[in-house]
Amino acid sequence: MNKILWNAIRQSPGVLGAVFLLANAALALETQSAGQDSVSAQSSSEVQVLEQFVSLPLGAEAEAPAQVISSESLANPEATVLETTQFQLAQTEPEAPETTNVSDLEQVNSYAEDPDAMDQVTSVSQLSDVQPTDWAFQALQSLVERYGCIAGYPDGTYKGNRAMTRFEFAAGLNACLERVNELIAASTANLVTREDLAVLQRLQEEFAAELAALRGRVLALEARTAELEANQFSTTTKLNGEVIFFAGDTFGDRATYNVNGDQGPDGTGLVDDDDDPTQTFLGYRVRLNFDTSFTGEDLLRTRLQAANIPNLSSRTLTNTLMTRLSTDGGDGTFELDDLYYRFPVFGNGQVFIGANSLDLDDLNEILSPLQSTGSGVSSRFGRYNPLIARGPQGIGGIFKYDFDFAKLTLGYLTGDGADANDGRGLFNGSYSASAQIVFEPIDDLGIAIEYSHRYFRDSNVDVSGGTGSFIARRPFGNAATSTDNLGFQLNWALTDWFELGGWFGVAWANQKSGGSDRSATILNGAVTLAFPDLLNDGDLGGILVGVPPTVVEHDITDLEDQDTSLHIEGFYRFQVNDYISVTPGFFVVTDPDHNSNNDTIFVGTLRTQFRF
Numbered sequence: 001m002n003k004i005l006w007n008a009i010r011q012s013p014g015v016l017g018a019v020f021l022l023a024n025a026a027l028a029l030e031t032q033s034a035g036q037d038s039v040s041a042q043s044s045s046e047v048q049v050l051e052q053f054v055s056l057p058l059g060a061e062a063e064a065p066a067q068v069i070s071s072e073s074l075a076n077p078e079a080t081v082l083e084t085t086q087f088q089l090a091q092t093e094p095e096a097p098e099t100t101n102v103s104d105l106e107q108v109n110s111y112a113e114d115p116d117a118m119d120q121v122t123s124v125s126q127l128s129d130v131q132p133t134d135w136a137f138q139a140l141q142s143l144v145e146r147y148g149c150i151a152g153y154p155d156g157t158y159k160g161n162r163a164m165t166r167f168e169f170a171a172g173l174n175a176c177l178e179r180v181n182e183l184i185a186a187s188t189a190n191l192v193t194r195e196d197l198a199v200l201q202r203l204q205e206e207f208a209a210e211l212a213a214l215r216g217r218v219l220a221l222e223a224r225t226a227e228l229e230a231n232q233f234s235t236t237t238k239l240n241g242e243v244i245f246f247a248g249d250t251f252g253d254r255a256t257y258n259v260n261g262d263q264g265p266d267g268t269g270l271v272d273d274d275d276d277p278t279q280t281f282l283g284y285r286v287r288l289n290f291d292t293s294f295t296g297e298d299l300l301r302t303r304l305q306a307a308n309i310p311n312l313s314s315r316t317l318t319n320t321l322m323t324r325l326s327t328d329g330g331d332g333t334f335e336l337d338d339l340y341y342r343f344p345v346f347g348n349g350q351v352f353i354g355a356n357s358l359d360l361d362d363l364n365e366i367l368s369p370l371q372s373t374g375s376g377v378s379s380r381f382g383r384y385n386p387l388i389a390r391g392p393q394g395i396g397g398i399f400k401y402d403f404d405f406a407k408l409t410l411g412y413l414t415g416d417g418a419d420a421n422d423g424r425g426l427f428n429g430s431y432s433a434s435a436q437i438v439f440e441p442i443d444d445l446g447i448a449i450e451y452s453h454r455y456f457r458d459s460n461v462d463v464s465g466g467t468g469s470f471i472a473r474r475p476f477g478n479a480a481t482s483t484d485n486l487g488f489q490l491n492w493a494l495t496d497w498f499e500l501g502g503w504f505g506v507a508w509a510n511q512k513s514g515g516s517d518r519s520a521t522i523l524n525g526a527v528t529l530a531f532p533d534l535l536n537d538g539d540l541g542g543i544l545v546g547v548p549p550t551v552v553e554h555d556i557t558d559l560e561d562q563d564t565s566l567h568i569e570g571f572y573r574f575q576v577n578d579y580i581s582v583t584p585g586f587f588v589v590t591d592p593d594h595n596s597n598n599d600t601i602f603v604g605t606l607r608t609q610f611r612f
Helices: 001-047 073-075 104-113 135-148 166-186 193-205 208-230
Strands: 236-251 283-293 297-306 335-345 349-358 394-402 406-414 431-439 443-454 475-478 482-496 499-513 519-532 539-556 569-577 580-590 601-612
Touching: 135 166, 135 193, 166 193, 193 208, 236 580, 349 406, 475 499, 475 519
Parallel strands: none
Antiparallel strands: 236 283, 236 601, 283 297, 297 335, 335 349, 349 394, 394 406, 406 431, 431 443, 443 482, 482 499, 499 519, 519 539, 539 569, 569 580, 580 601
């Protein structure tokens, strides 16, 4: 017994030494594990804002020079910086576009097409593959902060407190990979730490599928972009339409006498005295514009039009041109109206080639904001200076050029260009040759000066553009007539809600057939007041006071207009929405046909315009 006890005492130092050795090893392992847990917890507690990555550029083919980490650096735990020649950033080879997982691409497309998606990220309630608390999220956040591989939102802020999809995360990861590659290629690899390279390699492995899908998608987008660059524009035709409902009536005795109009069955110019033969009417006009472009800068306009609005100047109605509406005529059938082609030349220039209905109001710029047929003034005279903006027209060419200080317009139009008979054609029938120059000496002030020479063949005379007195329209009856016309326009936007404008025009007419060489002078003018956005945005109020075309001088004194008519008009356009407007209006003509023997005529209108 004593011997056994003695032997145990002799061996106890060795046993105790082994126990202490094992205990120290276990304690070291436990301390190391606790240290790792502490580091992980600390990383989780330092979550900051991370940029969301939806539409960042991806460089699918960027490669870094081959570099290897030396064994000496690996053996040195104190080394935190690597030389450029000592390592290579591990990258995952992107898959070829044709082997890209189709389901992944479909998922990306579905994210991009989501109508509820935010500007750059998807809501956390919809897709939350990578949470702000995930290791990957925090690791990438740390890389972003150190290398600046994400620029942030346009306002310079991050919105990284939201979850993101794996594809969004992969986009951000790819940006950081490219940034590190740039540092390596620029021989600044010593800025990249060994730990960051390890983190990047792990992230690249975990998100290899998403990186490949995104890079494949970029390759597809690059191919589509190249195709678009090779074919920058495709022929496109757009349909623009307008429908006008035009209701109205006249009040007051019709004109009983005119000098050179429809003379009536007895040839005296007198008509049966009737208090007011005009009945309330409702007409319409429909326009369908097919606008085609071949280059994106040109325009081929093809317009179909149908209308049925009464011409109130008829002898059986008001018997004066001064009551004509802003648009009238038609029998309800669709006909070809505008047909012209417009294309740019010389930088700031444009050329118009018209085969049908290319008009003088297309040639000359109209400064008045009241001139719209559908939602401006309701009278024909109130739209613009008829001595300049009306005449032989339809076929021809227009050249416009915008200088820094002015706009120049030149044009030649004819109404007989499609007729090959003698006395017709492009150059032997009725025609208009016109020039206009528009200045803007100060902001919001436009001034235009126009000159035109017009020729009206026999039985095709309309000097006053269907307005004014009958004698102003045909100062020499149906004899061929030429005119030299001078016009002046002005419009000044004094405030955002008030514009002052007007025009003045004169025509010197000469008889060209019938064995006589007579001459006459015709004048007209108006003052306009416009009130844009008066009650609501898009509204327009307008007032006009003017003198319709009148013969102030004639070789035959009896054919001069003896009195002066006044044209007084007002309207207000209510802009219901972007597509519909309602415009009530009225105008008054005193001494119709510039003849005090005729009673004042009142015209009331109501138009509804639909645009689409």
